[in-house]
Amino acid sequence: MTTSRTDGASAPGPKIGGDLHPRVLSSGQGVRDWLGELADAAADADLSRLAGFCRSGSADAARLGAVMALSPYLRASIQWRPAILEDLFEEDAGHRIDRLIGAMADGAEGETTEAAMMKRLREVKREVSLLIALRDLFGAASPADTTECLSRLAEAAIGAALRFCLAAAHKAGRIVLPDPADPETGCGLFVLAMGKLGARELNYSSDIDLIVFFDAECGIAADPMEAVPEFSKIVRRLVRLLNERTGDGYVFRTDLRLRPDPGAMPLAITTDMAMTYYESSGRNWERAAMIKARPVAGDRWVARAFLNELSPFVWRKYLDFAAVADIQDMKSRIDTHRGFGDVVVAGHNVKLGRGGIREAEFFVQAQQLIAGGRNPALRTRRTDETLGLLAQYGWLGAAQRDDLLDAYWFLRRVEHAIQMEHDEQTHELPQDEAGLAGIAGLLGFSAYEAFETRFLRTLRIVDERFNALFNDGRSRKVAEAPEPDAVLRLLASDTDPEGIAAIEAMGFARPADVARVVRSWNIGRYRATRTQKARERLSDVLPALLEAFADAPDPDGSVAAFDRFLAGLPSGIQFFSLIASNPKTLHLLLLILTAAPSMAATLAQRPHVFDALLDPAFYDEVPDRALMEARLEAFLADANGYEDVLARLRIFASEQRFLVGARMLSGVVDLAETGPAFSNIADVVLNALLIAAVAEFSRVHGRVDGMRLVLLGMGRLGSRELTASSDVDLILLYDHDEEAETSDGDRPLAVQVYFTRLTQRLIAALTSPMREGTLYEVDFRLRPSGNAGPLATRWKAFRKYQETEAWTWERMALTRARTLAGDEEMRAIVGDTIAELLARPSDAEAVTKDVVTMRGRIGRDKPPRGTLDLKLRPGGLVDLEFIAQWAQLSGQISPDPGCETVDILAAYERAAAGGGPGSSGPTPLTEAMQTLSAVMQLARLAPAGTNEIEDLPARLVERIAQALNVADANGIAEALDRATSQVRTLFVARLGDPDAAKPAEA
Incomplete structure (x- = not known):
């Protein structure tokens, strides 16, 4: 980078880069000649190039002077060590940041004293923070780069401090490290970064939220009975190294309050204790927090295993709208407690205020909680990355993504500018004009009015998107308002004249009867509304429900159908939360309840099947087999054992069949496509089931040498003409090495017995009732000799039977035979042979x-x-x-x-x-x-x-x-x-x- 002199010559300047120009907009802030003072200090320290640069009068020198005038903290950092800027005449600021962070991350801290360690961490942090700030303000780094660098700095500092603490404890004989030269490896203790550090989106003066766990089975504590207090001492020392303010400042303010039950739990928690807590007492806000959890120090292998085990707690198998409602309530409580309500500039909290950073983050995290259980691709940590994926998978449009992404990063820049003034963990814009002008100037605006316009437009974009997702969450508490909607009076009294008049005006023929039914929903008559929270959710959606009933061809009949549905619903919180978040689904729901009682019964027994209708692709596609396989593979990716696989297959099949039925009812699918659609569902589910059943059976009984299996679909399944209620006609064909007599497992079986029992296991997996229902009713009677023949048929015997003994009706059935799953080579052989047999x-x-x-x-x-x-x-x-x-x-x-x-x-x-x-x-x-x-x-x-x-x-x-x-x-x-x-x-x-x-x- 070159810098222009006032005399027209050029001189090299610090290698910072960027094309943004911070400037002083308020006359009161530009009185003192900070550049001149820096030039004098540089000259005194024999930093001639920096001194010359400061006196050059160039535009680049002017923007450095503006930063010094507008940010007391950055000015103090420059004055603390001007040589930092002098060094940038030789080394690019970005490269220097990388080098300093890398040296901190790779350094061997085990041999230094605690005082020296604390001093080094603080000095590196201050220098790197200054360089990050200058690159950010000058436009040499994007906001994403800035947050990434800050996060890398914090991660390196945490790792260095933890290695020091572990090595010190090892030297003192309190723990025994497997590899003292590499304290983190095998130590069993790990640090999870939460929040913005976990997502690598740290703000400029951010606290860092950490949780520390350890695996007691690693056994490195010298006295296993003292493992918890010993590791807690290590954590306490770690926090002191990072958090304590000395004459050199501090490294990062550290917060451990996101750990389970912080008032009762120790600073270091065993992984077993943590799993017990999350599985029994974990709350939705903790699930949302764990989205961003990332190991940043310690035993990474143990950390990854812990997060994998915790995954089902964070990512539910169902679309989780109750979690969305909880996030909505949490944001409402923040607004109420902090007094946030309006979109303003002066004094606005860019993080927690209306239209602020938190709302953009909630927008992303809520949809992750909704859909991440079904789509692992959405299990990302960074807000910008997740916004892109939400658009990719249809949960928001490209324009929404672009608007929110632009708004999010602009608000992060504003947040950084606020914090760069005094290195304070604040998110509030100044109240006074001079202070606001200072922020606008740091951000490079030429006038305060331009900043105000951009800032207000940004807040309104986020506010609009947030409210659209949460269905105007700021006005949800209608039941608590001084003048509630008239229909809500019916929840308290079915004789309320205003309530009855209101529903009569809607068009109900028997308003008094409807009023009695509505009142019954609120008195705990049904399981779905016995909890206070469920009744609160019901009150949120009741006006919209009644409007939807009134729009139906038979309003009174719609109420009766919904009442029957509600009677069978096991729990109402999730369902009412779903409706509140997706009011457009009400009309489709009523169509299902009034036109397809069998689907309504399925919905009452397993309300989560309604999730399938909320997938953005519902109106755009009828999934083919390849797409269905990909979705099922993702849904089974984190299944925990055989029983969980069976449960997930039932959920998947129910949802997909329900989705096809809903498409039929709503008219968005050509009815000629429904048979193949139902058959595709069966194909992919049966294939996954066969794989799972064989693996589970083989775990005990082993495998037969050379065994190969093919699952043959017959009847309507074979001809791809299944309906919503079809059973499936199957034949299991097998082959094996001629010399094989038994399987090779711990409990070996004779070959014929092996394949017969394997087929029985497959039938049981299909038909056994579970909480999620049965998968399919199944019929194996089309095998050779029907019920009189063996349940599983060896391929050679099947072929011979078809060649020599098959009756006409059996050859007729063979015209609809289709291989669905099994060994690919054998499937090809079976398919070719069936074609040859039929061509005779x-x-x-x-x-x-x-x-x-x-x-x-x-x-x-x-x-x-x-x-x-x-x-x-x-x-x-x-x-x-x-x-x-x-x-x-x-x-x-x-x-x-x-x-x-x-x-x-x-x-x-x-x-x-x-x-x-x-x-x-x-x-x-x-x-x-x-x-x-x-x-x-x-x-x-x-x-x-x-x-x-x-x-x-x-x-x-x-x-x-x-x-x-x-x-x-x-x-x-x-x-x-x-x-x-x-x-x-x-x-x-x-x-x-x-x-x-x-x-x-x-």
């Missing part, structure tokens, strides 16, 4: 006769149960499936196992019409298949056993009518009759009449 020539006449006879037998043995029994009614889905299977086995078209029935029918229709592969367009059979499949997919959302249109919920009838483009229930019945009549006519014309077919002899 058949007696077309015999196949036709068998198919017609079988359809006739089904018609006699299993007559349809009603209009909506679309599977069994004549001309229904069984007819269509049989036509597709017959077409493949009789040589009408080439077999395509595992293909959707509608595609097989389309290929058959083209062949029958003499068209080539390029022929396209709907056909009678494909149109019927699409119509019946669409109605069945929607009708399966109704309660089990609903077989008549008039028994469907009214809102579901509306949705089916919309899907068929008809007016009402009569239109639905007519459309179904047309479709099935046409299918049966085509079946009879092309295959024969099932009703006239002679029953097959037993």
Whole structure:
């Protein structure tokens, strides 16, 4: 960097860089010639280059003079040791910062005295802090760089101080270090940085929040019974080294109050004690704090293991809106206690005030707590990094991200300028004009008015985003207001005239009855509202609930449906918090409650499945298998053991099935996509389940030499046509080395027994009821010889059976076979072999006769149960499936196992019409298949056993009518009759009449 002289020549200046120009805006602050005084001091100390620079009159010298005029602390640091600036004529300030921090981090402090150690730490801290400040104010470092450097400085100081303390305790014989030359390695004690240091976002005069834990099993205490007091002494000495103010100043103010129960717990806490506390008593604010926890000193290996074990406490499997509500309450208490309320400049607290740094951080942390349990990618510490990821995963838009990021870093610059004045841990702007002008000048504004405009705009951006996330959290306490909304009076009295009048005005036909129901929610009638906190959350959302009910086609019926739902809800806090945070979900919730009672029952039993609807991708995608696999892998990443894997698979499958059902109801998905969507869910879940079940089984019984497994999907799973309530038809095929006789585990099993029991373990994993429900009902009867055959089938035996013994119905079933999971090489072999088996020539006449006879037998043995029994009614889905299977086995078209029935029918229709592969367009059979499949997919959302249109919920009838483009229930019945009549006519014309077919002899 060069500096201009007044005479037009140039002279080198300190290598600081940057293009910002701090300036004195208030005449009172520019009276004293600080640059001249520095030049004199430099000359006296034989620092000629610095003296010349100060007298050069250059713009760069002027901005150094402005800093000295506006910041007494930085001025004192420059005057303390002007040689710091002289050294910058040779070495860039950024490089010098890195070198000093690196030397502190790598130094061998074990041989020095405590006094020398304290002095060195303080001197390095003061020099580095000065250089960081100058780079920040001159624009040579971004706010992100500044906070990173400050954090690195603190981390290096903590590490140096801890190594000194450990080495001293080792020398005194109080502990025995595994490696005295490297005190941290293997010591079992570690320091977690919390808050801004944990995120590497330290502010200029920040306290550092630390928690110190140790693993008692490392056993380095000379007397194990004295481990806690001994390690606490080490922590106390560590704090003194950093915190105590001496003639050289201090290093960092240190706070240990974020540790568990600080009033009762020691300064050093065992990891076992900490885990017990967090699992039994940890609060939401502690979860939020642990987001930023980062090991900065001590035994890193033990620290990482501890944080991994703590992860389920911090990151819940569900979207956690109760935590958001707690964060909201905490911010409201801060506002109330500190008197923060308005967006102003003079005296505004840039950290805790409205629109300040804390609100930007809360905005990020709240969404991390909501979604981080489901998406590990969001488990980051830095605010800026997390904002980017929230945008990447759709939780906020790119414009929101950019606005908040810009606002956050601007507020951090303002915070730094405030603290650089006097090195005080303050966040409040001055009250007086001169003080405000000083801050504006430090930040490089040419006029105070420009700073005021930028600052107020920034506060309003953060305030707007914060309120949008927390649903205007500053006015949540409506129930405590002097004049509460009229409808809230009903929570206290169901005869309140104003409350009844209010809901009558909304459009409820029986307001007195509605009032009684609403009142019952607030008296602990249901489990969901028995706690005071749940009732508070209910009062927050009641007005919005009633408005949503009133907008429904049947307002009174909506209240009744919600009442039934609430009766089955195990807890209301999370659910009401979710609604409060996401009021737009109310209408979709009511649609589910009134149109799909089966989904409503699922929601009441497991309310967290509603989380799936809050994923930003809900309206934008129907996840394919690859995306589903990625999400499931992330969800299982921190599962704790086999049982937790089973529980998480149930949660994942429930959420994803619920999501597809909600998409069907809301009309954001083509109904033709729902069968493949439900099948993709089953595919990825069954694959993960097979892996987990085999691993758990092998843990006890070992493995069979050369064992390979393939899970074969049959029926609607095989043809990718599952519905919301489908069970899954499976066959487990296996192979192994010929010479293998038993497994190799601690409890070996004979080969056949091994695979049979493994299949039983898989079935149990699918069907066993857990708190999260069952995964799938499963059917293995399509294996060779049905229930009479072995539960697991060796691949060679399966192939031989299909070649020599399989009946026509078994070959029909094989047309829908699809490999889902297992050994990749064997999957390819099985798939190719099934295709070859189906391609073998058949007696077309015999196949036709068998198919017609079988359809006739089904018609006699299993007559349809009603209009909506679309599977069994004549001309229904069984007819269509049989036509597709017959077409493949009789040589009408080439077999395509595992293909959707509608595609097989389309290929058959083209062949029958003499068209080539390029022929396209709907056909009678494909149109019927699409119509019946669409109605069945929607009708399966109704309660089990609903077989008549008039028994469907009214809102579901509306949705089916919309899907068929008809007016009402009569239109639905007519459309179904047309479709099935046409299918049966085509079946009879092309295959024969099932009703006239002679029953097959037993």
